Amino acid sequence: MEINIMHGEQLVFALNGRLDTVTSNELLDAFAKEEVKEEMVIVDMKDLEYISSAGLRALLAMKKELVQKGKSFEVHNLNSVCKEVFKVTGFVNILTVK
Template sequence: MDWGILAKNKMNIEKNYNGKELTIKVDNQIDTVTAPDFENEIIDEMGKFDSLNLDFENLEYISSAGLRVLISTQKKLQPEGIPFNIINTPPVIKDIITVSGLDNVLNMQ
């Protein structure tokens, strides 16, 4: 069994621009293995958008490593006044964000 391939199959990312608004849809899970790839996908788009939405409709799990990426992204975008929203957040992901105390920091819809 190739664990590298298995790990990469734990997260799927789809990017969609509507003008200068970027929506990144993330499926499956963001964990210690996939969080660096998730962060790199966001970093690769920096400077190309004036609004960022993360669509978590099909996200099943997010670890503390994934939460760190969310906070890091917000810290990069906030000084520039770029809106950052987490949309279509399933209850299980909302619970993880709430229990971590980040529901007052992150904009979830």
């Protein structure tokens, strides 16, 4: 999985590939390394093939940490499979999806 990180008004993690058991730690590692100055963090799933429950867990962990710091977290550009995953697990209610 490729992760492109863009700083600006928001901190964007653009994912390419699959966010699953094997790769979710890559996202968490990348997130841990970044100093979050921005008020908002966005995970862009435009080029993501799919996300599995392990990926959801990684997103949840990111959100928990940001909320503690008083920052907001959003997930953007879900494809239909990812949307289905978010829906069936109830993550649409937990995370801000756009």
